[in-house]
Amino acid sequence: MLLGRVVGRVWCTVKSPALEGQRLLIVQPLTPELTTTGKPLVCADCTGAGAGELVYYTRGKEASYAFLPAEVPSDNTIVAIVDELHIKRGPPC
């Protein structure tokens, strides 16, 4: 799973029936230091994440498991909204 920030939304009227009711958000991947890395991507959302929120998302086949038992064709899904992030600095223990 990877960290990202919600930076936008995608609206589709015509879509696969399995995607009906799913929110599609644009997520900018981030490093743990919250600097941007890589290109923005389109994610489905199972958490109700809002604009500008720090989230983490899962990729690949597992992204569709967030919606089980429904079979949603998603390869990137936001699975959690981040409350806090703790990173230990300095030499490893």
Add this chain to the structure above:
Amino acid sequence: MILARVAGTVVATRKDPRLEGKKLLVLRLVSPEGNLESGYVVAVDTVGAGSRELVIAVSGSSARMAEGCKDRPVDTVIVGIVDSVDLDSPAG
């Protein structure tokens, strides 16, 4: 999922029988700002997308979960036609 613009069609007479009747389109990747990016993919269309339309496509094994693609040899499927893209602030 990726944002892409329909750039063309692919016609194949000899193909896997499980691809019979599937429309194949060439997609050009697009950034959320609408700029064309490098790279093309061939995708199966499940929503009736037309030439030059902006679409979203799902790739990898999740693609087989799209309508009518179960157990078919596909790894990129168009699952939506984009009406609009809203960006909160310049990404990056």
